[in-house]
Amino acid sequence: MERPLPGPRAKPHLAVPVALDRDGGRPLVAQLVEALREAVLSGLLPAGERLPSTRTLAQDLAVSRTVTAEAYTRLEAEGLLASRSGSGTYVARLNRAARRTGTAPAVPAPAAPAPAQAPRPAFALRTGETGPVHEGSDGWARAWRATARTAAPTRYQEAAGLPDLRAAIADHLARTRGLVCAPDDIVVTSGTTQSMDLVLRTLLRAGDTVGCEDPGHPVVRSLIRVHGLEAAPVPVDDDGARVDVLAGRARAPRLMHVTPSHQFPLGVRMGVGRRLDLVMWAREHRSWIVEDDYDSEYRYNGPPLPSLAGLDRERVIYLGTLSKVLTPALRCGYLVAPGGLPRRIAELKDIVDGPLSWPVQHTVLRMLTTGALERRVRRTRLHYARARTVLREALEPVADLVTPTGLEAGLHAVLLLADGIDGARVARRAAELGVEVAPLSAFRHGPSPTEGLVVGYGGLTPDDLAEAAALLVRAIAEHRS
Amino acid sequence: MERPLPGPRAKPHLAVPVALDRDGGRPLVAQLVEALREAVLSGLLPAGERLPSTRTLAQDLAVSRTVTAEAYTRLEAEGLLASRSGSGTYVARLNRAARRTGTAPAVPAPAAPAPAQAPRPAFALRTGETGPVHEGSDGWARAWRATARTAAPTRYQEAAGLPDLRAAIADHLARTRGLVCAPDDIVVTSGTTQSMDLVLRTLLRAGDTVGCEDPGHPVVRSLIRVHGLEAAPVPVDDDGARVDVLAGRARAPRLMHVTPSHQFPLGVRMGVGRRLDLVMWAREHRSWIVEDDYDSEYRYNGPPLPSLAGLDRERVIYLGTLSKVLTPALRCGYLVAPGGLPRRIAELKDIVDGPLSWPVQHTVLRMLTTGALERRVRRTRLHYARARTVLREALEPVADLVTPTGLEAGLHAVLLLADGIDGARVARRAAELGVEVAPLSAFRHGPSPTEGLVVGYGGLTPDDLAEAAALLVRAIAEHRS
Numbered sequence: 001m002e003r004p005l006p007g008p009r010a011k012p013h014l015a016v017p018v019a020l021d022r023d024g025g026r027p028l029v030a031q032l033v034e035a036l037r038e039a040v041l042s043g044l045l046p047a048g049e050r051l052p053s054t055r056t057l058a059q060d061l062a063v064s065r066t067v068t069a070e071a072y073t074r075l076e077a078e079g080l081l082a083s084r085s086g087s088g089t090y091v092a093r094l095n096r097a098a099r100r101t102g103t104a105p106a107v108p109a110p111a112a113p114a115p116a117q118a119p120r121p122a123f124a125l126r127t128g129e130t131g132p133v134h135e136g137s138d139g140w141a142r143a144w145r146a147t148a149r150t151a152a153p154t155r156y157q158e159a160a161g162l163p164d165l166r167a168a169i170a171d172h173l174a175r176t177r178g179l180v181c182a183p184d185d186i187v188v189t190s191g192t193t194q195s196m197d198l199v200l201r202t203l204l205r206a207g208d209t210v211g212c213e214d215p216g217h218p219v220v221r222s223l224i225r226v227h228g229l230e231a232a233p234v235p236v237d238d239d240g241a242r243v244d245v246l247a248g249r250a251r252a253p254r255l256m257h258v259t260p261s262h263q264f265p266l267g268v269r270m271g272v273g274r275r276l277d278l279v280m281w282a283r284e285h286r287s288w289i290v291e292d293d294y295d296s297e298y299r300y301n302g303p304p305l306p307s308l309a310g311l312d313r314e315r316v317i318y319l320g321t322l323s324k325v326l327t328p329a330l331r332c333g334y335l336v337a338p339g340g341l342p343r344r345i346a347e348l349k350d351i352v353d354g355p356l357s358w359p360v361q362h363t364v365l366r367m368l369t370t371g372a373l374e375r376r377v378r379r380t381r382l383h384y385a386r387a388r389t390v391l392r393e394a395l396e397p398v399a400d401l402v403t404p405t406g407l408e409a410g411l412h413a414v415l416l417l418a419d420g421i422d423g424a425r426v427a428r429r430a431a432e433l434g435v436e437v438a439p440l441s442a443f444r445h446g447p448s449p450t451e452g453l454v455v456g457y458g459g460l461t462p463d464d465l466a467e468a469a470a471l472l473v474r475a476i477a478e479h480r481s
Numbered sequence: 482m483e484r485p486l487p488g489p490r491a492k493p494h495l496a497v498p499v500a501l502d503r504d505g506g507r508p509l510v511a512q513l514v515e516a517l518r519e520a521v522l523s524g525l526l527p528a529g530e531r532l533p534s535t536r537t538l539a540q541d542l543a544v545s546r547t548v549t550a551e552a553y554t555r556l557e558a559e560g561l562l563a564s565r566s567g568s569g570t571y572v573a574r575l576n577r578a579a580r581r582t583g584t585a586p587a588v589p590a591p592a593a594p595a596p597a598q599a600p601r602p603a604f605a606l607r608t609g610e611t612g613p614v615h616e617g618s619d620g621w622a623r624a625w626r627a628t629a630r631t632a633a634p635t636r637y638q639e640a641a642g643l644p645d646l647r648a649a650i651a652d653h654l655a656r657t658r659g660l661v662c663a664p665d666d667i668v669v670t671s672g673t674t675q676s677m678d679l680v681l682r683t684l685l686r687a688g689d690t691v692g693c694e695d696p697g698h699p700v701v702r703s704l705i706r707v708h709g710l711e712a713a714p715v716p717v718d719d720d721g722a723r724v725d726v727l728a729g730r731a732r733a734p735r736l737m738h739v740t741p742s743h744q745f746p747l748g749v750r751m752g753v754g755r756r757l758d759l760v761m762w763a764r765e766h767r768s769w770i771v772e773d774d775y776d777s778e779y780r781y782n783g784p785p786l787p788s789l790a791g792l793d794r795e796r797v798i799y800l801g802t803l804s805k806v807l808t809p810a811l812r813c814g815y816l817v818a819p820g821g822l823p824r825r826i827a828e829l830k831d832i833v834d835g836p837l838s839w840p841v842q843h844t845v846l847r848m849l850t851t852g853a854l855e856r857r858v859r860r861t862r863l864h865y866a867r868a869r870t871v872l873r874e875a876l877e878p879v880a881d882l883v884t885p886t887g888l889e890a891g892l893h894a895v896l897l898l899a900d901g902i903d904g905a906r907v908a909r910r911a912a913e914l915g916v917e918v919a920p921l922s923a924f925r926h927g928p929s930p931t932e933g934l935v936v937g938y939g940g941l942t943p944d945d946l947a948e949a950a951a952l953l954v955r956a957i958a959e960h961r962s
Binding site: 017019039044129130131141142144150154157193197222226330352357359360362 | 498500519520607626628631635637682700707809829833839840
């Protein structure tokens, strides 16, 4: 597709770039509405910001004024823009109705004008979504402002992460997870996913077998696949992963991935006896355990058990993350490994990636050392505890049809459905009513009936959660035989 | 090594954590000095900040007061701390002498008390180092502050990168590199290293051959090695990589990595004829070209040639980076690829890493759309142009012994030495005089005499560069036969 090189351009009046595809056949108004909506909902166009006039924007984008005027009209109807007569068009302060539609997921431009779209769910009860990072005391914003005024380093930093950050993480782990390690045992990464990828790259060879919980996190299965490894699914009961099944395998997997604090997705906690069995298995076979401690800050019925890594520093590789405490969009985590492993992993990371972004490291360090992170954990723990109470109470009308599991911790739970109830149908009905939930079958290794629903409640306010839960309960109740 | 779990601790008075290793045998004073020096030079302890008294710090760290007092004394002697009688100890405003020692590289703790250390170079003429990011107009700090006050997303973002950022990059490439592409042709990464790693993971299989320039970037060689690939070194002359040698190979490499704007490290530019030959080679063998455009913003003798990717969008994968324009510590870059490749790469990135940190993306987008990035490029281009003039003039006394190459662009140059001069000896003598340079042999694939020195001048002020260059010239001149 030939496009002439753009000539020198006048300074655009809109603070965010809008790229319009004039050849794909998709209406310009729809494209412009989508681009402006995304900019408003993501905060790139902040509340109160004045937009250019329809005439100016039309000139800037080289479209007709009817296009820009229609786009503004539609977004005013959605409540995202507001016009003040004689004064122009502004980004509205988002009310609940507008926020309910959420951030529109990226929709690829169709080749022909789009048909009327299916109603988009109003509530997404997704896992992996947290509460807003900006809140009352605003430790987040303060920490970023401190980073903004600190002279950034002008050279490559060490791949394992800033020494002070690793020291602060070691201190944090000793105090909160009973895991005593040195700063040099730690490698700062972009999160659990990258930590797992580096571990697999460093320790395993194509054809090796990796044990993983079933049901379990789809990311682990995908990683196993892209690495050319074999997956050994290990079932989960209400005491955690079935270590007896793992130990009964003819050939021991080289590595076993577990989520012992709050099994993902079922939410059960691995009991102490099970933990000891697992460690003994690893020692006997000189296999590795990867302890994925993704949401251990959030337990509502008492303190968490000490980490597995605290039981055995030699065979356990511990993965921590800031994704739940702060936001999954930050991309910051760390791993703790024994012996020479951190150095090997850091050397590999240096070759294939480099260190984590310095501003991100500096800000997280700031939040750790000023206590802002700890304050956020306490505040959000209260918030999520209230949310899960809202959810549990909302489920009472269908207590005969639904058994929730995993509500004692974390930001999600699983609703196990009574026999005869088809979870896939319930999920579809819920989507029609405006609530998005994931079927439990999506988290299993093989095909299976959908006997449960996975419900993330971290991203909604208590009021929205109550409304979403009521709609979900309605979808479930309709299947009462 | 057994350590008791720390008990509940009183709030430390030092704003940064200090982790002391009491078992490794390294003196506590030296450890504390190093930790405080690093904190001051990295900005974690900002100028003017008051430090705890020697007594308080001794209590906090559970060391004797002589340790903290001695540490403060040494750092005052270095000019990093200053005491005001009756008022305490403060972080000094760094003067040039203190800044000259730079940030101390991480030194692993030796098992026994350290012997007197070799004098640390005062000037490091390293590649990969840029000028300070905080400057007059402070677009950097403003952009981070804007990010600080913007509501961060609370869910996982798309792995390819924020759509608005990709659109802004596409716009930037069209205007500055003659490369016209769509936002969906772009994947935002943590930099050139990660871009290359993802490309190799997506396109190549173990045993495939990768062509790379010789001399060339050590990172490329390391990546080839960790991927289990074969390296095919391709020599470089003053017109760039020897495409005739590449084309003469019995089996065509699957991929050829080139730095056509400013060959790394020799600094030559690939001529137009050579570029066309390379593209024809790639088309004939359906091989890939990776165009590593790492410093094309900085050319001092006229505008850069259009990118290779602008010549052929089908066979060329373009790698861009913010490391030189902003700082290598930011870890932000991007790749542009044809056809379905960006989608495949983004899918892999989603599985093994995730998207780049949202705050980093948001800030870079902000700098792009406000014009701050362009202003920085213009300002730093003047600065680096002056620096390379300083270097060139300083070299005049040894014009008979040294031929500089690559001074027309970028942040580094190579000083080719006259026959009979042992570059390794010159480099060692330069280190004794306080100037760190890299021998050219470190960038070659096989062993070779060190017939040149690689000099990075991006990280020094013009005054410091003049001083460093004078010392380097002295080291060279001493070898005049």
